[in-house]
Structures are given as structure tokens and as C-alpha cells.
Amino acid sequence: MTYAGLAAVVVAGALVVALVVARVRRLGPRWWAATAVAAVVLMVLTVVFDSLMIAADLFRYDDAALLGVRVWLTPVEDLAWPVVAALLLPALWVLAGDDDRGEADA
Amino acid sequence: MIALHWTSFVYLALLLGALASMALVDRRGRLLLWSARPGRGAAVLTVGTLVFLGWDLVAIAEGFYSRGGAAMTGVELAPHLPLEELFFVVFLCWFTLLLHGLLRRASGRRRPGRKEPARRGALRAVPDPAREAR
Secondary structure (H helix, E strand, O other), rough: OOOOHHHHHHHHHHHHOOOOEEOOOOOOHHHHHHHHHHHHHOOOHHHHHHHHHOOOOOOEEEEHHHHOEOOOOHHHHHHHHHHHHHHHHHHHHHOOOOOOOOOOOO | OOOOHHHHHHHHHHHHHHHHHHHHHHHHHHOOOOOOOOEEEEEEEEHHHHHHHHHHHHHHHHOEEEOOOOOOOOOOOEOOOOOHHHHHHHHHHHHHHHHHHHHHHHHHHHHOOOOOOOOOOOOOOOOOOHOOOH
């Protein structure tokens, strides 16, 4: 398994959760728009802060396990983190609620 | 090894500062842990944190990445999983949920046909007792 393979599995899992929750709780375009904007914002922040953290030597990668594509210092696989966060967490929030109004504020 | 030099606490201190900022935004907007149902927010934060820590554990076990040498306390939750990563992951989850909540709220205020008129600066997390009470 590569890091990209692991990332793909987690992204797929998060996507399934988001799609199922969106279907069951009838989440509409507002929901998906918020998710898309959140994903983009989180990806930009990931590139900036992941690169700073790598530059600061907080963690090190095994280059052999990476695709080798980097955005600044960030391995492209790390962008799966913000994607999973944006897909999974808001879906879990709705899932944890007991109402059907995913579009509602709160 | 735990080296007690001030640089060992830089990353942890930055993370705690970031978490404190999340708490302020959360409280001001009553979004998650300060929402009408804080237990629901805490449960989602906990599950999200476990998912990302699990991702870390698998990646570390597979040798994809490992702990670096700088600016950390040296305390590990598991081999190569620094204490700091727990705080980072909580921050990531909290930030994501606040951001998504604020975006939903902003788009709701822009939508025509609501009883409430759109307000200037809708992105700001302005507490609004009339809405939060519902």
C-alpha cells in the first residue's frame, strides 16, 4: 500500500458517509456549496501550514511511499486530509442530530 | 527523550493558541460546543479526532511518515505519534465544523424569502438570540 492508496480509501469512505447522510437527511445545494467552499479553504490552509510544518521538521516522509508530487512542500496526498474533513465532519454533525433539517442553522 | 528547552513547547503552544481561538469563535457564534446541544458537538469532535488519529496510526505503521525532530515536547501517544498531533487533529476538526457552520449560516442569510432580512457582514459570527432559540 502507498500513502496515496490509504488516502484514497479514507476519501472514499468519507464520500460514502457524506452521500448517505445527504440523502437520508435531504441536504440540498446549500449544504454542498458550504462543503465545497470549506474544502477549498481547508486545502489552501493545508498547503500553507503543512509546508511550514514540514519546513520546521515536525514530521518526515518516506519518499518511496509518496507519489512525488508536491505543492510547495506539501505532498499532494496530504490534500486528502482537508477533503475528508470537509466531507465527513459536517455530515457527522447532521447525523448526530435528531432532526431532519440539515439545512437548518446550528 | 524529553528535552526541556523552550523550543520544545513552540508547536504545542501554537496549537493551544489556535484551540483557544476556536473556542472564542465557537462561543461567539454558538456553533458547536457552545451550540444549543454541546454534547452533539463534543461527540462529532471526538469521532472526527479518532478517524484522523487512526489515519495517522495506519500511515505511521506503514512507514509513510514519522515524527521529526523539532519544536515538540517529545511526548508520544504511540510510537512516532506526538502528543501535539492530538491537539492538531482536534483543531482541524473544530475549525472545519466552525467554518462549515458559518458558511451555512451566511448562505442562509443571503437566501431570499426568509423572514429575516440579510444583514451586512453576515459572515461574522454574530450571536442572534432570536435565531439560536429556535
